[in-house]
Amino acid sequence: MWFSRMALRRLQRIAVTPLKLSGDQVGKVQREMSTLPRVYVTRQIPPDGLKILKESGQVQFELWDSDDVPVPRKELLQKVKGVDALLCVLTEKIDAELLDAAGPNLKVVSTMSVGFDHLSLDELKKRGIRVGYTPDVLTDAVAELTVALLLTTSRRLIEATHEAKTGGWGTWRTLWLCGYELANSTVGILGLGRIGVAIAERLAPFKVKKFIYTDVAPRPELAKLINAEFVPMDELAKQSDFLAVCCALTPETKEICNKDLFSKMKNTSIFINTSRGGVVNQEDLYEALKTGQIAGAGLDVTVPEPLPTSHPLFTLKNCVILPHIASASYTTRNAMSSLAANNLLLGLQGKPMIKGLTL
Numbered sequence: 515m516w517f518s519r520m521a522l523r524r525l526q527r528i529a530v531t532p533l534k535l536s537g538d539q540v541g542k543v544q545r546e547m548s549t550l551p552r553v554y555v556t557r558q559i560p561p562d563g564l565k566i567l568k569e570s571g572q573v574q575f576e577l578w579d580s581d582d583v584p585v586p587r588k589e590l591l592q593k594v595k596g597v598d599a600l601l602c603v604l605t606e607k608i609d610a611e612l613l614d615a616a617g618p619n620l621k622v623v624s625t626m627s628v629g630f631d632h633l634s635l636d637e638l639k640k641r642g643i644r645v646g647y648t649p650d651v652l653t654d655a656v657a658e659l660t661v662a663l664l665l666t667t668s669r670r671l672i673e674a675t676h677e678a679k680t681g682g683w684g685t686w687r688t689l690w691l692c693g694y695e696l697a698n699s700t701v702g703i704l705g706l707g708r709i710g711v712a713i714a715e716r717l718a719p720f721k722v723k724k725f726i727y728t729d730v731a732p733r734p735e736l737a738k739l740i741n742a743e744f745v746p747m748d749e750l751a752k753q754s755d756f757l758a759v760c761c762a763l764t765p766e767t768k769e770i771c772n773k774d775l776f777s778k779m780k781n782t783s784i785f786i787n788t789s790r791g792g793v794v795n796q797e798d799l800y801e802a803l804k805t806g807q808i809a810g811a812g813l814d815v816t817v818p819e820p821l822p823t824s825h826p827l828f829t830l831k832n833c834v835i836l837p838h839i840a841s842a843s844y845t846t847r848n849a850m851s852s853l854a855a856n857n858l859l860l861g862l863q864g865k866p867m868i869k870g871l872t873l
């Protein structure tokens with residue numbers, strides 16, 4: 515059933531005063547309901563975003579009412595038929611098949627994510643569909659989590675709590691559970707954007723000696739904010755004591771972190787990835803960790819997600835794996851849902867989105 519907020523209010527009025535409604539009025543409500551743009555929301559998104567859609571009075575929407583399981587593909591292909599706009603999350607592949615299933619009414623796709631590797635941009639462009647996404651509002655949360663993951667990995671916190679809980683804690687020992695510290699270190703950032711800058715700003719007070727970065731080209735405006743030096747990829751690998759991956763997943767960055775990169779890193783280095791699992795060749799990472807080519811890895815993202823519990827990376831003590839939670843704070847997830855809802859409404863009105871992609 516599709517109800518806009520306004521239509522619902524009218525219906526409630528009808529429900530309490532049924533005899534007072536004329537046939538014309540009933541027809542008016544029905545017409546009003548049927549002319550509002552139809553929106554499909556692929557997940558039970560946080561309340562702030564839902565409220566914006568509900569109270570806009572501009573759309574009628576239906577949602578996949580679960581946060582625990584994604585909408586099955588078959589159901590999604592059915593539900594999108596004839597919709598005017600789609601609000602999705604990163605688990606839904608928005609490709610030619612889905613866009614064909616939606617049909618020519620689809621004008622807007624708004625994703626509640628900063629990453630957009632789940633969207634076939636070429637297909638969206640071909641069809642003239644506008645695309646919204648949610649950068650900026652998650653920068654603080656992602657940077658915070660990246661720092662937490664970096665410290666957890668470098669100071670071996672998961673191993674330490676495990677030892678404390680399971681009887682491994684004997685006497686105080688001189689080299690037991692030693693890790694690597696940020697003071698006097700070189701931190702490398704692969705892909706310098708807003709998030710990379712925010713990570714560096716948070717790490718600087720730990721007395722980092724030097725920030726270096728690699729990107730497709732130097733980014734002097736951003737680099738200046740954190741006093742970071744542009745270096746080629748080889749140098750990034752060689753010099754970094756901590757290497758944080760912050761680049762988007764594109765055909766160019768797919769598995770850019772591979773044997774070649776790991777083989778140039780120091781065996782005391784820590785590798786951190788909070789961007790997308792696809793930028794890493796996981797077999798190569800496993801080998802690098804297993805053989806001691808690098809000291810440790812902290813991953814918030816993997817391929818696939820969820821990573822099967824039988825995956826070899828889970829057997830390594832020097833690999834900390836989180837279930838893709840970098841932006842998971844209540845404030846940020848609500849802000850992301852609000853931005854996604856507002857992008858969608860603006861897109862439907864033909865106005866500039868707050869954060870839209872130029873295709």
Ligand SMILES: O=CC(=O)O
Pocket residue numbers: 604626627628629630652841
């Ligand atoms: O990974 C999370 C996002 O892209 O927002």
